[in-house]
Amino acid sequence: MIASAAAVLAALLGGAALTLAVERLVARRGLEAGPARAVGLGRGLDLPNADRWLLPAGPAVALGGVALAVVVIPFGPGLIGRDLGVGLFYVIVVVDFVVLGLALAGWGANTPEAVEACYRIVAQLVAYVVPLGLAYVGVVMMAGSLSTVAVVAAQRDLWFVVLQPMGFLLYLVTGLMQSYRAPFLEPFADSIGGGVLGAAGGWSALLWRVALAGVLFVVAAVGAVLYLGGPSGPWLPGWAWMLAKTYALMALMLGLGRCVRPFSTAGMLALSWKALIPAGLVNVLLVGGLILLGVGPRA
């Protein structure tokens, strides 16, 4: 048990480190913004009005959520922390702890910028959570299971990105929202001093760095499992395929995000209700039609 926990933690740390490298690569040097912004690891905190419980609890809660999410991600045949029967639902739930941690730290820091960031983060949660669920639903319908291993097995012949391109696009957008990357970095915008990160320093800044890189890693890895067949592939071992797909997807997401102007929080909500949720519903309808036509893994 302890060994598998250590393995999961090592996977998370390795993934987060590689994620930082990818972000540096995509963002060009010195131009990081949002969650990847430079934070003062050596800086002390001067927040006399901070809540002494909530502020330190924030990064711990967020990192705990990300670490729990890594448990169900399959890195190869047998290379999975635990194959839960409700795996994908579990991922959705557990990644929410990042939002909770950000809200705790934002409120706990008790500076105007951080409290503002707290509200923006919760509003962003409202914006992405429904379309994200709809992006999962298409895959779950086709695979007929919530287990990540079963989803990978269902894509043995054909990746779901071919069958559900609309769901894939939806996942790209909502994944960027969920990981607070380029067009959706309003909670970490420069105009509010980096939000929660502006109130972090020392070990809490380090934990935030790992947690925010980890959430992008988890989003990309789950995207690879959902739409790109996960660790399956010829010649190479499973973990190599999984890492390659994860980081390719991550680079694609970050690169696409760089091409779009940043959205305001209100813009994100409008995008969610006016474009993403209808698109998700249409995607669910299309997938249902495909299943009725006999296309997909069950055929």
Add this chain to the structure above:
Amino acid sequence: MTAAFELTAFATCAFVAVAGALGMTTTMSMFRSGIFLMASFIGVAGLFILLSADLIGLLQVMMYIGGFLVMILFMVLVMHDPGGAMMAGMDLAPLERWSSLGLVPRRPAEAGPDGHRQGEAGDRTAATGHGEGHSGTHPPRPGGEARGDHAEAHDGAAKAMPHEAQGGHGERAAHPHGQAAHGHDHAPGGGHGGMDMGGMDMSMVTPVRPVAAWLALGVGAVLVGMLVLRPAWPVMPDAVPDADSARRVGHLLMEKYMVAFEGAGFLILIGIFGALLLARPSTYPDDASRAAKVAVDAEPEPIRNDRLAPRATLNGVAEPAPDHGAHRRHGGHIG
């Protein structure tokens, strides 16, 4: 699942559930109440998972993190949560002191949006004293020290507010308090529950709190006593439920309980409409303090030095790339 693991997990989850609920009802900050309540829900969700109802456990966590955080935050936003600021002059029962531990009153300069506190000179004096006592200290601090600080805050508040009965403090501090009986401790000074501070009632509890505490204690004792005295349920603990309970629940929802499921969905729809209808902007004047810094940026500033074309302004003139260095007050970044 070994027996020891199960016992440990049960003890942890049960403790989190009950302690979270207790903290919810005793802390003096509404935001913290919400967070404590969320901890309680997560503890109950852990119990659900222990009972091999993992789907409901996860559903509970998602409901309450996603939905509840939003609701609490926006209610707090609308109602100016004191956020612990009102702690400055209150006398607290021990349990309340414990669950409100570490709350720091805001400095007067930052108390601006907090409409409740504008007029109370005495309270502000207390807040100032406390705030200055803390400047230079850092958030994570051991519990004992923070407790001491609270006593200090009490003294400061008592000095700042001469109308507060000083004797009550000493007597209260000398009392050995049992955790469960905290409501009873307030019985002699029923007025304390609704402490009056310059015409503004700052307390979060009603004067009937002792009655409520005794009622709750009585109900709890009766329920637990009945449970302990009659433990003969027709249990069948050896029957193991289906591991893939999500599938079974889904089939039940879509077949046997379809009407109930659709009814719940319809209820949610009506609930959304009702809530929107009730909470829509109305003719009642909104409080000026609500016009805080919550407005979203109409045009978020672009990422520094990105190569996108500059946005055309209303005049059709391209605005120069704004200098973001000025915003980065918390400098000192490493690569």
Add this chain to the structure above:
Amino acid sequence: MTVPLTAYLVVGALLFAIGLYTVVAQRSAVMILMGVEVLLNAIGLNVVAFWRFTAPGDYSAQILAILVVTVGAVEMAIGLALVLLLYRQRRTAEVDAYADLKR
């Protein structure tokens, strides 16, 4: 199952008592709604515990628990909307100020 049914039910009873205390003792309408949520949670815990120990083959109890959670969420939304409306009108969230609604 090393932990007996009674242990779960005792936790449910404690939660129920705390929720009852909150509903009676708290002054703010938001806190009262939170107390109601704790009451609903205690009920859900009892339902699921009885399901697991007395009828683990019949998943209807989980349906009931799901419906309880759903109705709790709707109740919270409507309740908060009502409180928001009353707050705008009365400038306070304390239920004592709403006493004239009884008439």
